Every structure is written in C-alpha cells, then in structure tokens.
Amino acid sequence: MPNIIFSIPPHLYTRMKKHPEIKWSEVARRAIIGYLARIEAKELKSKELLELLGKEFKRELENTPVEEYENAFKKTRYAEWEMLSTTRM
Incomplete structure (x- = not known):
C-alpha cells in the first residue's frame, strides 16, 4: 500500500x-x-x-507562493522515483 x-x-x-x-x-x-x-x-x-475543504484551507492555498507548491511537487516526485528505483523486483 x-x-x-x-x-x-x-x-x-x-x-x-x-x-x-x-x-x-x-x-x-x-x-x-x-x-x-x-x-x-x-x-x-x-x-x-x-x-x-474549508475557509482555512482556501486561505492557506491562496497565501502560499506558487514556488512552494512547485518545490513540494519536485520533492514528492523525487521521493517517489527514489522509492520505485530502489524497490526489488
């Protein structure tokens, strides 16, 4: 999972x-x-x-710079790649 x-x-x-x-x-x-x-x-x-999702989530979403989302996406993508590339088949 x-x-x-x-x-x-x-x-x-x-x-x-x-x-x-x-x-x-x-x-x-x-x-x-x-x-x-x-x-x-x-x-x-x-x-x-x-x-x-609520007003607090919407407010946080609007106040977060796009760069922060881009960085989080890159980190997640890299972590996923790292996990998949080290999984034994």
Missing part, C-alpha cells in the same frame, strides 16, 4: 497525541475515502471542493 506524508499544525499534533488509542492513519484514510466519494458522486467543481 502506498504511503502519503502530510503536515499538520503543532497544536493539532499535540491534541492527537493525547489519544494514542486512535489509529490516526485510519482516520485520515476514511476522510480521504469520504471526500473522494463525494467528489466522484457530485463531480464537484473547484469552487465547491474549496468550500468543502
């Missing part, structure tokens, strides 16, 4: 650590499945998706 890495704010991480009994990766997986189901069922437009 592929892995996804994402960042969360420190205050959220602190709150999550108070509940070690919860499998947070499963919570994230279920949230992603739910969003995909809604997107695919409704074929949401970009504006509708941004509304679903």
Whole structure:
C-alpha cells in the first residue's frame, strides 16, 4: 500500500497525541475515502471542493507562493522515483 506524508499544525499534533488509542492513519484514510466519494458522486467543481475543504484551507492555498507548491511537487516526485528505483523486483 502506498504511503502519503502530510503536515499538520503543532497544536493539532499535540491534541492527537493525547489519544494514542486512535489509529490516526485510519482516520485520515476514511476522510480521504469520504471526500473522494463525494467528489466522484457530485463531480464537484473547484469552487465547491474549496468550500468543502474549508475557509482555512482556501486561505492557506491562496497565501502560499506558487514556488512552494512547485518545490513540494519536485520533492514528492523525487521521493517517489527514489522509492520505485530502489524497490526489488
């Protein structure tokens, strides 16, 4: 199963650590499945998706320089290449 890495704010991480009994990766997986189901069922437009993700996400998206997204994409692409190129067949 592929892995996804994402960042969360420190205050959220602190709150999550108070509940070690919860499998947070499963919570994230279920949230992603739910969003995909809604997107695919409704074929949401970009504006509708941004509304679903919330005002804070939209604000962060608008305030982040394009270069930061480009750098993150390059790092992700390189990490994926590195993982695939070192996998035994």
